[in-house]
Amino acid sequence: MTAAPFLAPLIVEARKLNRSLAALxxxxxxxxxxxxCFFNMLRGKAPQPWEMWMGSASAIWAFFMLPMSVTALTALVAHMEHGPKSWDHLRALPxxxxxxxxAKAVCVLAVVALMSAAVLAMTWGAVTLGAAIKPAVQPTGAFDLATYAGTMGRMFAAALLMIAIQLWVALRYASFVPALAVGIGGTFFSVVATSAKQGVFFPWQMPVNMLATEAWRVNTALGLGLGLGAVVLVAALVHLSRREVL
Incomplete structure (x- = not known):
């Protein structure tokens, strides 16, 4: 069996995303x-290490922007079929x-991966621009791209369970309300229960646990997020392919 049968729907999904608000x-x-980060730099009075700037950006991404972006992205991907009611046509294809x-899952994961890389690139650009405008706050230390990229990669892997849950709900229900409720609710409890030790088992907190100082938290969140995420994603594909959309 060649990859061509799967590449066709994948290319179609990528083109749909290109014509949607996903790029925005x-x-x-x-x-x-x-x-x-840029305006925080301009407000600063003393130089800070690169690690502080990149760590802050990664924390904001994992803590809030990643969950909300996944909520919006999965709802958008699902609505491309729910809106025009095109599921009947798609599911009748041979x-x-x-x-x-x-194909939708791969596209969502690809967009989230690109966004993760963009956080690093844009933060570097913002800090560099801020230092050019205000040399007194030029970041100190080395820019350790490998370390920052590794942390962001682990965040992406730990977020797989959250992404799988959000995509499952968004594709299962024609209304965007259930998916938004799950995403907003998950982010809310993640924010209000930040310091809870049990947060390592909560899908929406797993990415931010990649910044924890305790190795067990990092390993537990990464293992559960990636391992259970893969299982839930497969379960979602099986379930959705056997049911009609409500």
Whole structure:
């Protein structure tokens, strides 16, 4: 079996995203973090290490912007079919239904990965620009791209469970309300229960646990987020391919 049968729906989904507001979302969320860092730099009076700036950007991303971006992105991807009521047409095509949903999942994961990389790139650009305007706050220390990228990669992996849950709900229900309720509710409890030790088991808190100083928190959140995320994603594909959309 060749990859061509799966590439076809994947290319179609990518083209749909290109014509949607997904590109705007992918740029807007990282840009907000970069703008925040830029103006914070201009307000500063003393230089801070690169680690502080990149760590702050990563924390904002994992803590708030990533969950909200996933909520918006999955709702957007699902609404491209729910809105025009095109599921009946798609599910009547002569190909396994799971490929339709798998293509959407791959596209969502790809966009989230690009947004994660954009957070690093835009934050670096914002801090560099801020230092050029105000040399007194030039960041100190080395810019350790490998370390920052590794942290962001672990955040992406730990977020798989959250992404799978959000996509499952968004694709399952024609109304965008259930998906938004799950996303907003998950982010809310993640924010108000930040210091809770049990947060390591909460999908919406797993990405931010990649910044924890305790190794067990990092390993537990990463293992559960990636491992259970893969299981939930497969379960979602099986479930969605066998049911009608409500």
């Amino acid at each position: 979302l992918a740029v807007a969320a990282p840009s907000l973090i970069a703008i925040f 190909l396994p239904r799971w490929r339709l949903y798998a």
